[in-house]
Amino acid sequence: MTPAFPFDLLIVGAGPAGLSAAVEAASRGLCVAVVDEFPEPGGRMLGQFHEEKGHWWVGRQVAEQLLDKCSALGVKIRCGVSVHSILRSGAEWVLKTSEGSMQARNVLLATGSAEIPHPLPGWTLPGVMSIGAAQVMANVHYVKPGRRGLIIGVNVLAMAISRELSVSGVSIAGIVLPGIGPITGKEASPKESLKELMGLAHLAPSPLMRIGGKAANALGMAGFVSRFIPRSGIKIWDIPLRLRTVAVSINGRSQVQSVTLADVNGEGAVIPGSQREELVDFVAIAGGLYPLAELASVAGCPFVYAEELGGHVPVHDEQMRTPVEGLYVAGNITGIESALVAMAQGRLAAATISGDTGLLGQHHDQEVQEAMQDVRRVRASALIQFRPGIQEARDQFYRKCGRFQREKNGIKEEG
Amino acid sequence: MNTSNLIVCRCEEVTLEQLEEAYQSGCCSARQIKMKTRATMGACQGRVCRQMLDAWVHLKNPQLPRDAEQLAYRPPIRPVTFGQLAKGEV
Numbered sequence A: 001m002t003p004a005f006p007f008d009l010l011i012v013g014a015g016p017a018g019l020s021a022a023v024e025a026a027s028r029g030l031c032v033a034v035v036d037e038f039p040e041p042g043g044r045m046l047g048q049f050h051e052e053k054g055h056w057w058v059g060r061q062v063a064e065q066l067l068d069k070c071s072a073l074g075v076k077i078r079c080g081v082s083v084h085s086i087l088r089s090g091a092e093w094v095l096k097t098s099e100g101s102m103q104a105r106n107v108l109l110a111t112g113s114a115e116i117p118h119p120l121p122g123w124t125l126p127g128v129m130s131i132g133a134a135q136v137m138a139n140v141h142y143v144k145p146g147r148r149g150l151i152i153g154v155n156v157l158a159m160a161i162s163r164e165l166s167v168s169g170v171s172i173a174g175i176v177l178p179g180i181g182p183i184t185g186k187e188a189s190p191k192e193s194l195k196e197l198m199g200l201a202h203l204a205p206s207p208l209m210r211i212g213g214k215a216a217n218a219l220g221m222a223g224f225v226s227r228f229i230p231r232s233g234i235k236i237w238d239i240p241l242r243l244r245t246v247a248v249s250i251n252g253r254s255q256v257q258s259v260t261l262a263d264v265n266g267e268g269a270v271i272p273g274s275q276r277e278e279l280v281d282f283v284a285i286a287g288g289l290y291p292l293a294e295l296a297s298v299a300g301c302p303f304v305y306a307e308e309l310g311g312h313v314p315v316h317d318e319q320m321r322t323p324v325e326g327l328y329v330a331g332n333i334t335g336i337e338s339a340l341v342a343m344a345q346g347r348l349a350a351a352t353i354s355g356d357t358g359l360l361g362q363h364h365d366q367e368v369q370e371a372m373q374d375v376r377r378v379r380a381s382a383l384i385q386f387r388p389g390i391q392e393a394r395d396q397f398y399r400k401c402g403r404f405q406r407e408k409n410g411i412k413e414e415g
Numbered sequence B: 001m002n003t004s005n006l007i008v009c010r011c012e013e014v015t016l017e018q019l020e021e022a023y024q025s026g027c028c029s030a031r032q033i034k035m036k037t038r039a040t041m042g043a044c045q046g047r048v049c050r051q052m053l054d055a056w057v058h059l060k061n062p063q064l065p066r067d068a069e070q071l072a073y074r075p076p077i078r079p080v081t082f083g084q085l086a087k088g089e090v
Ligand SMILES: Cc1cc2nc3c(=O)[nH]c(=O)nc-3n(C[C@H](O)[C@H](O)[C@H](O)COP(=O)(O)OP(=O)(O)OC[C@H]3O[C@@H](n4cnc5c(N)ncnc54)[C@H](O)[C@@H]3O)c2cc1C
Pocket: A012, A013, A014, A015, A016, A017, A018, A035, A036, A037, A038, A042, A043, A044, A045, A048, A049, A081, A082, A083, A084, A110, A111, A112, A113, A114, A115, A131, A132, A133, A135, A157, A160, A161, A289, A292, A295, A330, A331, A332, A333, A337, A338, A339, A340, A342, A384
């Protein structure tokens, strides 16, 4: 049933950002609805668990707490509903969904992120999946993706999810590099991958950062990769991280049976004669994440490219407002960060929207400022950092968006 | 590694070789290559291959600015059924 009256706020995406925003906005008195295309609310949190200072952070529990608050506040949550279009009609937004239209005065896009594959011969065989699919299979649906798997791609997500899989009793043959190919550039060389790991190691203390630290300690300086990394790799939580090995092809007739591996030098060139087969029955490709922002584009929001944030990001200010009236963003759609940052961004977006709607009264500025500081605080202490230097990248992004806006308004830059 | 028959766009089964041919025939932006080959135009609307196509074009032409020409998204951004169309819900 679609109510005849428009919601004050319609949120697309019931992940950490969307649910946190819903709680905050509803507790300030807004009439809020959330839609999500997954059958269950919670977003990516449903499949996440990390070890943090000796205890496990379990995303599903955090999602349940938020959902309890939502239901106490009367937030309407509709799952299994895809939003496939958004358009402006007078002072309202109309969202076209797989179950009819919904109207709202304000829309918050909290659609999260999607994965990037690494294509290599055989990547379309059954048994090859994205690393996120392996996570969802194991941790959301409780189905093992296979008996023994290989992870292609060295990044923080590959590490975190390999660990989750091995805790779930799935054997991991190793984490290897994708190899330099026609689509992956030199960032796939051992040198660059190691740099990324070492970059992570310099950040806040966390088990994931320590992986980087361990690798770096085992390896010495980045320039000496090929001399210091043993061919068998370095073991992290008993998972071999093979920084000198690339996947050349995935083989099998109707299903993954093996992967051809080869050793490379520090620059990523294959060492002749080093090819061999590793027997596995599934392969998970970890090519990184990008902001999922289709609806922002359809709504007419401009984009800016920011590599550190994961690609093209909808233009928005630090209060989560886009240049399109009544359209806001929060969570991974604004750049790839961890679930806790997404939650803080959701709360900030809700404060901004409440302020713009006139609900915060005279304390408006102060409340939004506090929520903004909170995002910065959470970011600085985040356990999982997808990219080093994220706050600097954010600051740069906001400056770029500000310039963009001023140019659009015909205001000349000074100096 | 022989990558010429590597599939890049799974929905429309566009191979790397076809991208290369389109590029050689003068298509240099992701948008032009999309129009020529149908890469990113299938059921998933580029959710899987759009980033790869962008990355490939960028490797070909690293000096081109990345802000300039992003592939557009057009509604419906998810597949819709004839039933939904008939009910006027789209
Ligand atoms: C595969 C994967 C694994 C990750 N693992 C970790 C991890 O281990 N630790 C960590 O801290 N972070 C992880 N992240 C980062 C993760 O994105 C953030 O932690 C966090 O979940 C982002 O929150 P969000 O609310 O922005 O988006 P999400 O949690 O992704 O939620 C977005 C929701 O929007 C819905 N949606 C999108 N488009 C539509 C539409 N058109 N119509 C209806 N609904 C729509 C989706 O169904 C989804 O439920 C992972 C991300 C991915 C993609």
